[in-house]
Amino acid sequence: MLKQKRLMVVWLGLQLAFLLLLQEAFTLWVSLIFAALLLTRFATLVYANTSLSLKAVNVIGACVAVALLFNLKQAGVLNFMLQILLLAAVLRLLALRQLFEARQLVWVHYFLIGCCFILHQNMLVALVIITALFANMYSHYLLFAPAGSNLKPANIARATLIILPLWLAMFLLFPRLPPFWQIPTAKVASTGLSDTLDPGSIEQLVQDDSLAFRVEFENGVPERQLLYWRARLYEDFDGRRWQENPLRSGSNYRNVHQGATPAEATLDYRIIAEASQQRSLFALANPWQSSANVNIAPSGLVLATKPVSQRTSYQLSSQLQPVAVLSEQEQQLNLRLPAGNEQTLAFGRQLKAQHPQVPALIDAIASHFRQQPYFYSLTPPLLGANSVDQFLFDSRTGFCSHYASATALLLRAAGIPARVVGGYQGGDWHPEQGYLAVRQREAHAWVEYADQGRWQQFDPTAAVAPQRILSSLDDALSAEQRQLLTSPWQRNALLNNLRQQLMHLDYYWSVWVLGFNDDNQRDLWQQVRQNLQRFAYGLAFITVLALLVVALLWWRRRERPTQPQAYRLLSKTLSAMLRHKPAHQPLSAFLRMLAEQQQNEQRQLLLALITSYELALFNDDAAALSALKQQLKQHRNTLRRLHFSAQNT
Amino acid sequence: MLTQLHHVEQSLNQVILGKPRQIRLALCCLLAEGHLLLEDLPGMGKTTLAHALANSLGLSYRRVQFTNDLLPGDLVGMNIYDTRSQQFHFQAGPVFSQVLLADEINRASPKTQSALLEAMEEKQVSIDGETRPLPKPFFVIATQNPLFHAGTSPLPESQLDRFMFRLSLGFPDHQAEHQLLKHDNNQSRLTLLTEQLNTEQLRALQQQVPQVHASDALLDYLLALVNNSRHRSDMLPLSPRASKAILRSAKAFALLEERSYVSAADVQQVFPYVAEHRLDPASSAQDSRLSQVLLQQTPCQL
Structure with missing residues (x-):
């Protein structure tokens, strides 16, 4: 009360x-x-x-x-x-x-x-x-x-201590849906490639291990050499720094080719871009079709309709051919030469004189980088005003942006329209999860030059450090430089693994939960309707499996493994009577008491039962156990009808 | 051999009337190669029991009345200088017998008690650096008087632990005592007891005891019982020696019942006699409160 x-x-x-x-x-x-x-x-x-x-x-x-x-x-x-x-x-x-x-x-x-x-x-x-x-x-x-039972403070404290880590983990790791009434907050610093490229900007990015975007391919992952993710075009050069042309940020988007499938081989893929606070997104080669939430610019770049402030997923279809040259004006734009870097310009003109054909000229540049002592390094020496001259003829040590910048200038000097492209190259393929993870450290710069009406791609870094393109950045760097790139906690294998798992978990979350929109739902229902039969089998299988699991759990709960089999058998059949058995009394002693109360036939039956029970339980007699089973089966109904009167004891 | 043992039991029952249970337990203790502590008032038939046991089993029997001036040497014997042969020769003490009745063991000094208990445990004695084995079987029946504690040295718990069983014969019931009075020829009956089982047969029976089967389920029950006594404040914990004693005596009990396996009932039968004096050394032998508590509180799913 x-x-x-x-x-x-x-x-x-x-x-x-x-x-x-x-x-x-x-x-x-x-x-x-x-x-x-x-x-x-x-x-x-x-x-x-x-x-x-x-x-x-x-x-x-x-x-x-x-x-x-x-x-x-x-x-x-x-x-x-x-x-x-x-x-x-x-x-x-x-x-x-x-x-x-x-x-x-x-x-x-x-x-x-x-x-x-x-x-x-x-x-x-x-x-x-x-x-x-x-x-x-x-x-x-x-x-x-x-x-x-009484509530002890010590027990409460212990329970709290046990649950605390779980609670913390739930709090820290449980993914949260962004609330729909969220007001855009103050401007967050953008991440990824910026609209200028100076020698050093990519080096900084390379030290950033965070995820840039993930890609799922419809038909398998292409070769690594093809994975040039274009993000930005740098067309204005002031002698030291490359910049995006202001005209590019205009809103004249290419019309998406609706319906017409191009003759060229295409690549279909889905990109899940991380929040970057920038509009520029990523695409392979020449994208021609996209989902509605992004636009394809005439230059083949993909732009979001507004700065990407949360994880965004979009579908793309790319032709594996270079982007077309749009206009004469575009070519002129990419021929402009700034003052300075005289040596480079002279070298470019000289190359042109030696190799009038464009492909030959490109080969000459590549072999120049390959044959002369050029080095690929994350920590190049600082360069002065004529940065390209100094790089090409003095330090000869640089990173992708140095090579791209020098090559573009050489080509322009030779009268070939050329520009630097910023983006990402490669990525980590996770076969089990089926996606390619591209990190900020995969940031890269290469060159595009106009030839035969298209912007041909040329990566001078590939000539200097082919490993960078074929395997990964780490392979292209010396051990010391690699050391520089990894923070101490990344060297811990366990933490690293944990981080990887978290990234995968995050991936599934973004694909299956955040990315699950109306379209996916409609698709799913359509598929369900189409594959109803297969789904029915699947559902039946899952149901049966679940039932089995439940049954197993129930069975295990019910039959405590501590009880020997003979005891379980008897207590199952005589469960109604066993309520009268004091917990400490041996079952056979109880059965003897029960036998005393019975008439002839039942008494004989019980005594026989006791004999085989004792033999089975205490003598580990297998024959007695099967005899016991037999007796129980045969006389189940008789046994169930037995009555124990507690008064008589 | 078991039938002969039952004959022994029958004839013992004719000598000590109305105590079949205690007689069976005493035999059980003997079979299990343990020692027996009888706690009774004088005149309850302790000596008779010991004597009858020795007679019917054809064992040599000695009785030592323990007093506070009894020395260890009086018990185990000593080397005596023989002036005629001019050398020491060993005079064996009463401990060199197969059945030893140590009467009123709590009257002796702790030193003498220790000598006896050491002999009980080791089944050998060392005198002047010479180790002499005791005869086999070696069965000690010690008695102690529960009432008159003046001038006694009660056995400490560590030494109580050496006794496998503690029993009390207790008063006979009306009918048995009536019978006793009617045929007042107790002593003569005792002498009439003939040897039913020789020493070798008894040894063989003792060696059968460990072969009695004890299933895992039973061992688990026994351990649950023993474990229940540990981590409690109202009783002393039962040692592994105690659990060994319980198992061994349960096996002997099963053997006496002519079974080749131990049942849970066997364990429950012997448990109070093995456990009570270990759980509470100060308790009396008629009392089995703590062991009953343990039995009641340990669920038996067998």
Whole structure:
């Protein structure tokens, strides 16, 4: 009785807390009704220790529900739902007589606690809600704990300690959906390639290990040499720094070729780009078709409609051929030569004189880089004003941006329109998860030159450091430089592995949860309709599997493995009688008592049973065990009909 | 051989009337190669039991009345200088017998007690650096008087542990005592007891005891029982020696019942006599409260 009263007090307090917490959802008169109901309950508890009759509670409930229904339009659906929920809880409490009637109330309270978070996200209120949660857990304990158990602070502390890491992990790792009412926050620094390329900007990116984007290919991953992800075109050169031409950022997008499939081989893929706060996205070669959320610029670059502030996924289809030269103007744009770098210009002109044909000229440049002592390094020496001259003829040590920049200038000097392309090269292929992960460190720069009406691609880095293109950046660098790239915690294999797993997990989350939109849904339903039969088999299989698992769990729960088989067999058949067996009494002793009470035939049967039981259990006699099984099977019904009278003992 | 043992049991029952249970337990203790501690008032038939056992099994029997001036040498014997042969020769003490009745063991000094208990455990004695084996079988029946504690040295728990069983014969019931009075020829009956089983046969029976089968399930039950006594404040914990003693005596009990396996009931039968004096050394032999508590609180799913 005392326990019951304590439970009542806890619940009354809890519901009062709900009333206050959900205040915003209630109009004044609704709150007053609830307060009155709670007060009634309090009064009946304290002064009479009874509860209202079920009839009275039903009438009150119906009246209040009707009143709430009339108020529905004013209150809105959400508030109405909250009111009804609280009404149900309060009325249940009002009519409560037996404890077992109250079991579902605990669950309703848990739900109400969750609802409080709809209206409040304030930290202090959250503390109140958590207190309410603890109060409800206490009532849960009072209601369901077996008699005689008592709550020890040490046990609570231990349980809390055990659950704390899990709780923290849930809090830290549980993926969160961005709330739909989120207001765009202050500008976040953008990541990835910027609109200028100076010697050194890529080196900085290379030290960034974070993910740039992921790619899923429809028909297998292409060779690594083909994976040049174009992101930006740098066409203005001031002698030291390459910049995007302001004209490019205009909004004249190429019309997407609808329907017409090009003759060339195409590559279909889906890119999931990380948030970069930039509009520029990534594409292979010459994209001609895309999903609606991105645009393809005439230059073959892909642009988002607005800066990418959260993970974005888009579909692309690329022709594996260079982008077409758009206009004479575009060619002229890429022939401009800034002042300075005289040596380079002279060298370019000289090369042109030696190799009038464009392909021959390209080969000459590549072999120049290959044959002369040029080095690929992440830490090139600092360059002065005529950076290209210094690089080409002095330091001869540089990174992809140095080579690309020098090559583009050489080509321009030779009268061939050329530009630097910024983007990413390669990526880590994860065959199990089926996606290619491209990180910021894969940032790369190469050259495009106009020939035969198209912007041909040429990567001078491939001539200097072919490993960079064929395998990875790490292979192209010396051990020391690699060391520079990895922070200490990345060298820890375990942490690294964990990070990888988290990245994969994140991938699945973004694909299956964040990326699951209307289109996917429609596709899925279409597929379900088409493959109903296959799905039916699959579903049946899963159902059977689930049932098996449940059955197994149930079976394991039921049959404790600590009991020997002979005991299990007997106790199953005689379960009704065994209620009378004192826990400490051996089963055979009990059966002997039972046999005493029986008439001839049954007594003989029981004695035989005892013999084979004892032999099976204590003598580990397999023959006796099978005999026992046989006896039990044969006389199951007789045994079930036996009656044990406790008085006779 | 078992039938002969039952004959022994029958004839013992004719000498000590109305105590079949205690007689069976005493035989059980003998079979299990343990020693017996009888706690009884004087005149309850302790000596008779010991004597009858020795007679019917054809074992040599000695009785030592323990007093506070009894010295270890009085018990185990000593080297005595023989003036005629001019050398020491060993005078064996009463401990060199197959059945030794150590009467009122708690009257002796701890030193003498220790000498006896060492002999019980090692089954040999060392005198002047010479180790002499005791006869086999070697069965000690010690008695102690529960009431008159003045001038006694109660056995400490470590030494109580050496006794496999602690029993009390207790008063005979009306019918048995009536019978006893009617045929007041107890002593003559004792002398009439003939040897039913010789020493070799007894040894063979003792060697059969460990071969009695104990299933894993039974061992688990026994361990649950023993474990239950540990980590408790109301009783002393049962040692592994105690659990060995329980198992061995349960096996002997099963053998006496002519079974080749131990059942849970066997364990429950012997448990109070093996456990009680280890759980609470200060308890009396009639009392088996703590062992009953353990038996009640250990679920038996066998």
